[in-house]
Amino acid sequence: MPVTDAHRTIDAVWKFESARIIAGLTRMVHDVGLAEELAQDALVSALEQWPESGVPDNPGAWLTAVAKRRAIDHIRRSQRLERRHEQLTHELDQPQDPERDDVLRLMFVSCHPVLPTDARVALTLRLLGGLTAEEIARAFLVNEPRIARRIAGAKRTLAEEQVPFELPDESELPGLLSSVLEVIYLIFNEGYSATSGDDLMRPGLCLEALRLGRLLAELAPYEAEVHGLVALMEIQASRSAARTGPTGEPVQLHEQNRGRWDPLLIRRGFTAMLRAREVGGTPGPYVLQAAIAVCHAQARTPEDTDWTQIAALYAALARLLPTPIVQLNRAVALGMAHGPQAGLDLVDSLIDDPALRDYHLLPSVRGDLLARLGRYDEARLEFERAASLARNVAERAFLRRRADELVVTPASDGTPASDGTPVSGVALASGVTLAEAAQDFLGRGDLDPETIRSYGQTLRRLRLTLGDRMPLDSLTADQVARVFATAWGEAAATTWNRHRSAVRSFGAWASLDDLAGGLDRRAETRPRTETISAAQLDVLWSRPGLPLRERTLWRLLHESAAGVTAALSLNVEDLDLEDRRARADGTWVSWRSETARLLPHLVAGRTRGPLFLAERRPGPSRMPAAADLCPQTGRGRLSYARAEYLFKQATKPLDPAGDGYTLRRLKPRD
Amino acid sequence: MRYLMISKDSGAAPDERLYVEMGKFVEELTAAGVLLATGGLEAGGVRVTSSGEEITVTDGPFAEAKEAVAGFALVEVRSKEEAIELTRRFRKIVGDGESVIQQVFGP
Structure with a gap:
């Protein structure tokens, strides 16, 4: 078989099998990133051997077997050989139907809410769809290194956060499932209504999303929303051929030729x-x-x-x-x-x-x-x-x-044309449009480049919101005020005032003096992080079942007003429990009674190493520096991201916006 | 892209094992979101030919039974290679015989 043909065949096999292979390996090594590396090793073996030997009878089984051998080799090489090996033999002896669930687990992991949305999308296409970074980059019209970095970052975060390779229990399921659905629908929409670029559709992404959705419907058939998403995508996709015209322009639903619906x-x-x-x-x-x-x-x-x-x-x-x-x-x-x-x-x-x-x-x-x-x-x-x-x-x-x-x-004579179509009035009659005025205003030569840039931003927003052909003499202070409220209502006072002075200048130039009439100058104060109210803190402290580590960290942050990084960097040996203080990052962190009461329980006889520890031991490929490892338990230091995630989850019910709070907001107002 | 795979009648009677394996294969492809439609076709059928203004309808069976199409599958895949790979797997299950795959355009 010619090498290029073999490579294309291998690519096709890979795309069918990779999710299952990676999912099975993740169950063995408990680390998605490592599992994918091992699976890639197997792919490389195939690329080396198949052109010579031909494609094996059962290529999926061949890849799985090679990848599993690599995984066992890897585990043998790693430190805790004995224990791990027993565990592994045990796991390999288990009945083989968890395979289906493994793929579902992999979906939950790659769509996990600890990851930013674009990372979830990229990782899902990579792990579940078998796409290369290059293919993903092409679909999203970004460059390949960016996607590669995004995927690498996602894998790192999953390892650091120790996202478990498990099916969520009933309390977590709705949140995690909706994240999976969101990712699939995002992929579909990116393909269906391409947000940028020259094409209105990128059918490849629609197909990927449909495949993921259909797969999920088999893996989680007991979830109505999964079938709902699949139904939605199938029906939307059925209109693909009808929704663009001969020159690629969109055809609206009610104008589509329904005979072309699939x-x-x-x-x-x-x-x-x-x-x-x-x-x-x-x-x-x-x-x-x-x-x-x-x-x-x-x-x-x-x-x-x-x-x-x-x-x-x-x-x-x-x-x-x-x-x-x-x-x-x-x-x-x-x-x-x-x-x-x-x-x-x-x-x-x-x-x-x-x-x-x-x-x-x-x-x-x-x-x-x-x-x-x-x-x-x-x-x-x-x-x-x-x-x-x-x-x-x-x-x-x-x-x-x-x-x-x-x-x-x-x-x-200004009367409507005979075919009854309306006569435009204003813009044609009165000459100067907003766009022309803005260009003249910025091009008049006595402005320095910095001012042009700044004024340009303001006028660009006005033009975008009100339209380039808006007649200048119909522009009112009221309209300007509405643009401001929508665009910069939430912005810092300095930003607001900068745009306000641009409008004042533009108004004066265009002899529309009261153009900024609806805009009050805002007092410029330094913005500060809002703290959490005492009543909310009481709710938080009195919550039952709060883990000791979280309780201690949050109390410490609140009582000491220390930075989060400083608090997480504390080591057991730095603590002065007697004087209720510790040295961190070159400053003193000191606390009060509640932290003092909790700390001895958290230290629990440890003498050295990070005060706040991660829940588990790090995987063999993610070993942190010795200073971030507890010599007694072998666990690593709790990461900022993980601590922040847990706090956000815990404070979601308190936050009216439903987002949860950041740890920085535990700092009391001084 | 879509491909239609049609398979010709091999003449061999399907056995229990074939039913089980084909069932599994179809289930797997459906789950993977690849298989859009599939089915077996009756032997013979009806032939409709047109010549000039004339339409002729002939009932089967026809003499050249070996060339008759016995089943089809419509798959949605990323590449021709994926379609070939699926057909290869199908042929492994059904044994000796012939399938043809063609890309489907439209609708």
Whole structure:
């Protein structure tokens, strides 16, 4: 067999088998990063041997056997040979069906919430999809080293955080499962509505997501939301061919040629939906979104669409996920079910939401509703804004065209053109637009480069939000104030004031003197970290079952006002229990009665090494420096990330935003 | 990308072992999200031919039974190599005979 053919075959085999192999190895060595290295070793062996020997009869079994041998070799080489070996023999003797569960475990690990979202995505494509860093990089239009670093960082974090290779118990399951679903849907969406670049779709990513979703549905068939997600993706994917026109421009759902929807995928979507219903329970967000997709798929023509049902489903979804995006979709449904004004009322309540500040679909939806109400001038400006905000080339062109369709050459007497299309008024009549004025203002030659840059930022935001073709003389202080509230309402006072002075300068130049009239100058104070209230701390301290290590660390941080890094760097031998203080990072950390009461229990007879220890011993490939290792227990020093994660988890119920607090906020106000 | 794999009738009667292994294979591919549709086809069938304005409908069976398609699988894969690999596994299970894989365009 020619070498290149063999390599392509090996790649295909690898993509089918790698998840299972890595999952099985992780169960042996308890470290995803190491497991993947060992699996890669097996792949290298295949690349060396198969071109010569031919592809073995059962290539998956061959790779698994080689990888397992490597794992056993590795474990034998590592220090605790005896004990580990016994454990290993024991594990290898276990019945072999955990394989399926292993892949599920691997999914939970690679989507674990300790990892940042983009790392979860990259790691999942890598470990579960068998994609190379290069393939992932190409799909996401970033360079390969960045993806490689992201994956390496994710593996390191998983090892440091000692994320267990286990199926979550009932209390953890909802959180971890929703993280897995989120990652899969993110991958799908990145493929389905490519957020950047020239193509509207990257079908490869959709396929990866569908495969992951279908796999998960087999591994966790008792979860309705899993089937809901699969149904949602199958039905959305069924419209792939119909949602772009000949030149790659988007075709909106109600204008799509339904004959081009893929009936096979629709049927698969319906089947997945039936499975979700069989599982039962209160419908979650994915089941609801799938139900909406089903409504569309069932309509033979756009006019047949049951918008009342869809609006009701969106209302239910908005109760579970009250996000502005869901509300925006609900507005579209309301607009169809109960007329454009109903939709517009809801959209108008979303305009000032900072989360939608740069979201092109807000002005696009608003423009649509305005156009249906006959308010063409406003509609056109909204499409202009939407076009400036769209990051995708095809979508931007489409929005420009929608704006242009609302502009016709005005008849000389200013009456509407004979075909009934509206005459644009303002921008054409009054000359100077916001974009032209901004360019003239910045280009007038007496500004230094730094000022141009700074003013440029302010004006760019105004142009993005209000639209380039906004006529300058219709610009009001009220509009400016709304842009400011959305864009910089939460920003530091210095930022606010900087943009404010830019508007004042621009207003003076353009003879629109009161342009900054709605903007108050803000007092500039140093921002500080809010501390946790005494009442909340009481709740925290009185929580039953709080582990001793956490209780001690948190009390120490609160009583000593020490930095988190300093506290974690404390060693047992540095403690002066008598004087209630210790030397750390060149300063003294001192504490009070509660910490003093807890510390002896935590030290528990240890004489040296890190005060705060990780839960387990580090894996053989992640051995920390001797100074960060407890000589008695062999465990490593507790990491900042892990300590922070645990505190966030513990304080989630206290935090009105539901995010949990950072450890720094334990520091008392002085 | 999608590939349609069609397999020709080998004439050999399927045994118990084949049913079990094929069941396992189909289950595995479905779980992996690869297999979109599959099925076996009746022997013979109906032949519809057109020539000019004329449409002729002929009931089977037909003489050249060995060339008849006996089953199909529609798979969604990343590459031709993946389609070949799946077909290779399929052939390992069913024994001597012939399958053809072709990329599917559309819908």
